[in-house]
Amino acid sequence: MVLAIDRRIGKYAILLAMNGDQEEFPVVTPSQWKSCMGKVGSMDSQKVVAAIETAAKREGIIKSDGYRETHALYHAIMDALSGVTRGQVQLGSVMRTVGLRFSVVRGNPYEELEEGDWIAVALYGTIGAPVRGSEHETIGLGINHI
Amino acid sequence: MVLAIDRRIGKYAILLAMNGDQEEFPVVTPSQWKSCMGKVGSMDSQKVVAAIETAAKREGIIKSDGYRETHALYHAIMDALSGVTRGQVQLGSVMRTVGLRFSVVRGNPYEELEEGDWIAVALYGTIGAPVRGSEHETIGLGINHI
Amino acid sequence: MVLAIDRRIGKYAILLAMNGDQEEFPVVTPSQWKSCMGKVGSMDSQKVVAAIETAAKREGIIKSDGYRETHALYHAIMDALSGVTRGQVQLGSVMRTVGLRFSVVRGNPYEELEEGDWIAVALYGTIGAPVRGSEHETIGLGINHI
Amino acid sequence: MVLAIDRRIGKYAILLAMNGDQEEFPVVTPSQWKSCMGKVGSMDSQKVVAAIETAAKREGIIKSDGYRETHALYHAIMDALSGVTRGQVQLGSVMRTVGLRFSVVRGNPYEELEEGDWIAVALYGTIGAPVRGSEHETIGLGINHI
Amino acid sequence: MVLAIDRRIGKYAILLAMNGDQEEFPVVTPSQWKSCMGKVGSMDSQKVVAAIETAAKREGIIKSDGYRETHALYHAIMDALSGVTRGQVQLGSVMRTVGLRFSVVRGNPYEELEEGDWIAVALYGTIGAPVRGSEHETIGLGINHI
Amino acid sequence: MVLAIDRRIGKYAILLAMNGDQEEFPVVTPSQWKSCMGKVGSMDSQKVVAAIETAAKREGIIKSDGYRETHALYHAIMDALSGVTRGQVQLGSVMRTVGLRFSVVRGNPYEELEEGDWIAVALYGTIGAPVRGSEHETIGLGINHI
Numbered sequence: 001m002v003l004a005i006d007r008r009i010g011k012y013a014i015l016l017a018m019n020g021d022q023e024e025f026p027v028v029t030p031s032q033w034k035s036c037m038g039k040v041g042s043m044d045s046q047k048v049v050a051a052i053e054t055a056a057k058r059e060g061i062i063k064s065d066g067y068r069e070t071h072a073l074y075h076a077i078m079d080a081l082s083g084v085t086r087g088q089v090q091l092g093s094v095m096r097t098v099g100l101r102f103s104v105v106r107g108n109p110y111e112e113l114e115e116g117d118w119i120a121v122a123l124y125g126t127i128g129a130p131v132r133g134s135e136h137e138t139i140g141l142g143i144n145h146i
Numbered sequence: 147m148v149l150a151i152d153r154r155i156g157k158y159a160i161l162l163a164m165n166g167d168q169e170e171f172p173v174v175t176p177s178q179w180k181s182c183m184g185k186v187g188s189m190d191s192q193k194v195v196a197a198i199e200t201a202a203k204r205e206g207i208i209k210s211d212g213y214r215e216t217h218a219l220y221h222a223i224m225d226a227l228s229g230v231t232r233g234q235v236q237l238g239s240v241m242r243t244v245g246l247r248f249s250v251v252r253g254n255p256y257e258e259l260e261e262g263d264w265i266a267v268a269l270y271g272t273i274g275a276p277v278r279g280s281e282h283e284t285i286g287l288g289i290n291h292i
Numbered sequence: 293m294v295l296a297i298d299r300r301i302g303k304y305a306i307l308l309a310m311n312g313d314q315e316e317f318p319v320v321t322p323s324q325w326k327s328c329m330g331k332v333g334s335m336d337s338q339k340v341v342a343a344i345e346t347a348a349k350r351e352g353i354i355k356s357d358g359y360r361e362t363h364a365l366y367h368a369i370m371d372a373l374s375g376v377t378r379g380q381v382q383l384g385s386v387m388r389t390v391g392l393r394f395s396v397v398r399g400n401p402y403e404e405l406e407e408g409d410w411i412a413v414a415l416y417g418t419i420g421a422p423v424r425g426s427e428h429e430t431i432g433l434g435i436n437h438i
Numbered sequence: 439m440v441l442a443i444d445r446r447i448g449k450y451a452i453l454l455a456m457n458g459d460q461e462e463f464p465v466v467t468p469s470q471w472k473s474c475m476g477k478v479g480s481m482d483s484q485k486v487v488a489a490i491e492t493a494a495k496r497e498g499i500i501k502s503d504g505y506r507e508t509h510a511l512y513h514a515i516m517d518a519l520s521g522v523t524r525g526q527v528q529l530g531s532v533m534r535t536v537g538l539r540f541s542v543v544r545g546n547p548y549e550e551l552e553e554g555d556w557i558a559v560a561l562y563g564t565i566g567a568p569v570r571g572s573e574h575e576t577i578g579l580g581i582n583h584i
Numbered sequence: 585m586v587l588a589i590d591r592r593i594g595k596y597a598i599l600l601a602m603n604g605d606q607e608e609f610p611v612v613t614p615s616q617w618k619s620c621m622g623k624v625g626s627m628d629s630q631k632v633v634a635a636i637e638t639a640a641k642r643e644g645i646i647k648s649d650g651y652r653e654t655h656a657l658y659h660a661i662m663d664a665l666s667g668v669t670r671g672q673v674q675l676g677s678v679m680r681t682v683g684l685r686f687s688v689v690r691g692n693p694y695e696e697l698e699e700g701d702w703i704a705v706a707l708y709g710t711i712g713a714p715v716r717g718s719e720h721e722t723i724g725l726g727i728n729h730i
Numbered sequence: 731m732v733l734a735i736d737r738r739i740g741k742y743a744i745l746l747a748m749n750g751d752q753e754e755f756p757v758v759t760p761s762q763w764k765s766c767m768g769k770v771g772s773m774d775s776q777k778v779v780a781a782i783e784t785a786a787k788r789e790g791i792i793k794s795d796g797y798r799e800t801h802a803l804y805h806a807i808m809d810a811l812s813g814v815t816r817g818q819v820q821l822g823s824v825m826r827t828v829g830l831r832f833s834v835v836r837g838n839p840y841e842e843l844e845e846g847d848w849i850a851v852a853l854y855g856t857i858g859a860p861v862r863g864s865e866h867e868t869i870g871l872g873i874n875h876i
Contacts, residue, residue: 002279003272010283011164011270018157025171049387067426068553068583074421075513078386083229083286087817088673089380094662095633109282115506118282124157126149129658133148134651136255136264137156140229141285145506145583195825213864214699214729220859221659224824233379234527235818240516241487261652275512280505291652291729294571295564302575303456303562310449317463341679359718360845360875366713367805370678375521375578381672401574407798410574416449418441425440428547428556429448431579432521437798437875525671526819532808533779567804572797586863587856594867595748595854602741609755667813667870693866702866708741710733717732720839720848721740724813725869 002111006030009109010141013122016103017139033107034061041099043092043130045081048100052077052121056104062119062146072146073104076121079142084123086138098138100125106146119146148257152176155255156287159268162249163285179253180207187245189238189276191227194246198223198267202250208265208292218292219250222267225288230269232284244284246271252292265292294403298322301401302433305414308395309431325399326353333391335384335422337373340392344369344413348396354411354438364438365396368413371434376415378430390430392417398438411438440549444468447547448579451560454541455577471545472499479537481530481568483519486538490515490559494542500557500584510584511542514559517580522561524576536576538563544584557584586695590614593693594725597706600687601723617691618645625683627676627714629665632684636661636705640688646703646730653730657688660705660726667724668707682722684709690730703730732841736760739839740871743852746833747869763837764791771829773822773860775811778830782807782851786834792849792876802876803834806851809872814853816868822860828868830855836876849876 007030015025016037029035036059040051053073056062062069081089084098091098105120121142128135153176161171162183175181182205186197199219202208208215227235230244237244251266267288274281299322307317308329321327328351332343345365348354354361373381376390383390397412413434420427445468453463454475467473474497478489491511494500500507519527522536529536543558559580566573591614599609600621613619620643624635637657640646646653665673668682675682689704705726712719737760745755746767759765766789770781783803786792792799811819814828821828835850851872858865 003281003283008283010285014160014164014285018160045385046387053387066550066552067420067428067548070421070423070426071428071583074387079232081386082232086225086228086288089382089386090673093385093629093677094665094673095630095637095658110279110505112504114504120283122285128651129654131654133256134654135149136289136651136655137149137154137266137287138289139156139160139268139285139287141283142232143282143284145509191823192825199825212696212698213694213858213866216859216861216864217729217866220825227824235820235824236527239483239531239823240519240527241484241491241512256651258650260650274505275508277508280508282505282509291655295573295575300575302577306452306456306577310452337677338679345679358842358844359712359720359840362713362715362718363720363875366679371524373678374524378517378520378580381674381678385677402571402797404796406796412575414577425548427441428581429441429446429558429579430581431448431452431560431577433575433577434524435574435576437801528819531775531823532811532819533776533783533804566797567800569800572800574797574801587865587867592867594869598744598748598869602744663816666816670809670812670872694863704867706869717840719733720873721733721738721850721871722873723740723744723852723869723871725867726816727866727868 003109004111007109009105009107009118009120010143013103013105013120014141017101017122017124029105030107033105035103035105036061037103039101043097045089045091049077052102052104061104061106069146072119072144076119076142076144080121080123080140083140084127084138096127097130098125098127117146119144149255150257153255155251155253155264155266156289159249159251159266160287163247163268163270175251176253179251181249181251182207183249185247189243191235191237195223198248198250207250207252215292218265218290222265222288222290226267226269226286229286230273230284242273243276244271244273263292265290295401296403299401301397301399301410301412302435305395305397305412306433309393309414309416321397322399325397327395327397328353329395331393335389337381337383340373341369344394344396353396353398361438364411364436368411368434368436372413372415372432375432376419376430387421388419389422390417390419409438411436441547442549445547447543447545447556447558448581451541451543451558452579455539455560455562467543468545471543473541473543474499475541477539481535483527483529487515490540490542499542499544507584510557510582514557514580514582518559518561518578521578522565522576533567534565535568536563536565555584557582587693588695591693593689593691593702593704594727597687597689597704598725601685601706601708613689614691617689619687619689620645621687623685627681629673629675633661636686636688645688645690656703656728656730660703660728663726664705664707664724668711668722680711681714682709682711701730703728733839734841737839739835739837739848739850740873743833743835743850744871747831747852747854759835760837763835765833765835766791767833769831773827775819775821779807782832782834791834791836799876802849802874806849806872806874810851810853810870813870814857814868826857827860828855828857847876849874
């Protein structure tokens, strides 16, 4: 099991999340991989989780029925949120808000076929006080087998 | 205080950390900004902290004497480590190891001069079992006023 | 102070919580011990705490007035919730819900009389997305001197 | 996706871990499921992780090569350790030690075939000061798709 | 950088927060230092954060516009809340409430001029169940460069 | 159960810990209360725990045999350490060190006799990089029924 140099699923997810509207970073994921992007801004961490899950199911990145893939995605989201929140996975309850772009990428980043599919969730944007401009950047990445 | 579009300190730091040896992402930070990069691999979180602090002082990103700037950098490092470890800032004690590239960037990412200097620490690489290849990607970003 | 083999207060509490309606595990706690059981399902961690406290006071496991025993029970509940939530003691705010059976057992599990009473809180059930069936099992146990 | 009443993988794992040498709880897991048990006592959390991983690979519960199954098991172990340690996944560094029995069970606990295999890690035993008898019971359960 | 014996910013902040209405501890901070005090009681951690921020801005301890000083204060508040909550920065969601006095002190506690201003936030009061008297004391201190 | 104004066990413990060698704050605890003080400096959190436990037993604050009182003290120490470390109860593993004075106070802070004895552990000193002077103040308080 070796991470293939040209199949860095986390790097792809990060670039997609940082891309913004101008597609600053042209990202071409390996064929047969799936990915989606979206935006969410909230003081409510539940809404961030829901926005990503909804997008990933709607875009067919994970199966919308069954639990297995939802479970894999959920923990990737929670890991990404850990990076964004750095310590306590809390937003409004500690008086802060986020404005995030997210991406979800699915594929096999390893050279061995039998490693199967993995899922990467990247979040990039700002975190700060609920006052315009009182914020700095933040990033998070969660990766899980699926 | 508005984050200037072309002075995203966190984005610059992330791209520098993801750049690898080939300079995949040509990063031109604003003039008068300072930055450095490095690599560290360890099961010992203390060594990760030390490697970044040493590089930042040696490269003149922060003052090597005095406490103020060291304090600012330290907390940026800890925030970045939170993203990498997602939950417990522990490596060897929970049987995992990291192989990371890091970057430290210093400058003012806001449109207002009086926001002064900020520091961004980005970590990108792999985390996993202490067995070659048993690892996936991870990222962390910490930003602090300095 | 040695844990007596036939007075494992935590094991009793776990079996009571896992018993379900059919009393799958016949549990006979030492005479003079006290215990109660109950069920609670919620996305609101506050409701889980309240359900257990209310039951323990109503059933006379702890004194309903005074702070001392309430304090002992509270921390046993929080410890049990840590096992259920594994990391962040949050439910709805990270989009998950629990369906739990709980038990509270009070008695002296040690061979020495002077170790006095201890309290065990066990939680067993499911945790998962707020979608029927999207869940897996979870357990938690908190033990405190009282 | 509904948890089948007679295929509670977490409950099986807990009973196996609580069984002790006398097989107090006769556990018959569904045919085609795999399970193993073991003991580990340490002030070093790394040793607990290693003991479970080694047993699970040696007994063929997970594949000993490849990363995918190791990754699934690792996070189940960490979840189980969260329940045991309740807050900080630390042992010796906060002056405490554990004496644990563990079990690892692999199988599909859902009624739907397509939910595939899941893995449950249960830990049961004592946690306390590094002084004989200065300890109380503790439990932890981690469940992951594999 | 040496902490000056007579400029212990944290000690001053703690004494101010513990002072109560009777000024039990006469506190004379160095000239040119700034400080303010206040009270807040809530099950809502967001309200604690907001009360301190509002007081610090209203009393001119930090600039009310711009992000830099708000960011410094915010993290000092979060550190102080960590001491008060000891583990999870949660109040009502885990069924507890606080009654706190707070102080914010700004000045240079070091012998070297170039260490510049630092900010200390102290919280002292009670934490407990939402029942009168079911509470014990708690303290927290956060210190940051500003 | 009401905290008696003149029996603030936490406040006494904090003042004792902040007293230094000059007895800056004359502390007279209620008769029949017990207290001890000490100093510990370390990058090793285990040593901090051990120093406090040893002092409390040697000075007769808690019984040196039996588990019950040791258990109560241990959790008070851990709570106090949470305030000192604010987030992760780690010192050397995240490259920081502490220089602390500690106090342990035992008595009944409530107006009602039946609330019995409680124990307070206070820590006050500095935390910072393992470089002389690169440090700021820190405090922690843990209170438990005993």
